[in-house]
Amino acid sequence: MRIYDELFKDPNDSACARCVIVPSGGGYFEGVRALGELSTEKIVVYFPRQAVEITGTDLAIKKYYEGDLQIGGKVSGVRVLSPETDGGKG
């Protein structure tokens, strides 16, 4: 939808990384540059400018292709890691 295209642009008018989470379900992430940690309780994904930590249970990567990442399992939390405090890869 056009409104999403408008919302998901940064001040420089370039597309932002985005994610869709299903409560107590999985999630879908776009613009993923790299994967960090990978376990059934925690997955760390790196976007161009920040890192995001996804926590939950029975987490698994269902599909990873051209920056699109689909996570299965029960996602209980999503936290953006700041580079200063968490040492995330930018």
Place this chain on the structure above:
Amino acid sequence: MGAFIKERVYIEGLMPERALLRLRRAGIPLFRVQKTNATTLLVSVRKRDLEKVFAIYPNVCYNDSRSSSFTAKLAPKKGATKWLYVLKNRVGLWLGALLFIGGTAFADGLVCGVDFVGTDVYARETYAALREANIRLFAPYRKGKEDLICAKLLSIDGVEFCSVKKRGMRLVVEIRTAPFGKESAKDGQLYADCDGVILSMTVLRGTALKKIGDRVNAGEPLVGDWFSTEDGGHVRVQAIARVCIACTYVEEIAAATEQEAFAIAYLAVGADSVVLRERRVTATERGFAVRLAYESVQTINF
């Protein structure tokens, strides 16, 4: 087909998550990424992308000059994919198995031989009955003909029990004969059972006491059960003979109708065992006078 079949690959190395970066840059879709231990990821990729994966992360050995931080190894197949590969690599085995099963199923419907149970004395009659029922050796077996075959075999004198069953590729024919065969031969002479003239005489064993054309009375001996020897002695034998006598029956019968009088007279002379030549029924005051001219056949062991 390579787009639908997925292969599982182990990627080993320190921090194996970093290995996914190069795969992503190469445009290889990754499915079901799992971390099996600290240094190993298990990833599913499409079959057609497998070569690219191994080109990026070769499974190097000690004499290979290429170097890589990570190595990729093919995981053992499981599930439907495994059986698909077994089928593909063992085509001859599966074809042979299918041919064997098909051949066995086909051959099971054939009749390759006949086994006799009880007695095989009537083997020739059995094969003739099978031919009539259109059952041939080394040909498909036709069901539903068992009763027909048994009916033909049971019509043979002496056969008391018959059954036809197919077991495997053999036809089992069970025939049981009567426990005591025909009646044992009679001893004694052959006597006339009516007054009349001898029309024909056949003596196979014994001594003829009368000849053709002789007039005999009821109870007279016709054939003796002995032979005369040259020295005048007699040797006892079981006579085998057949004598046909032309007899006459005359009787006045008290009956309501002519037919009833004839029936009574016919039964009196032996009915089915005689050949009627002439009949005359006339009414009288007390009933009917019946005169029957017939031929009576007497036999002994014939």
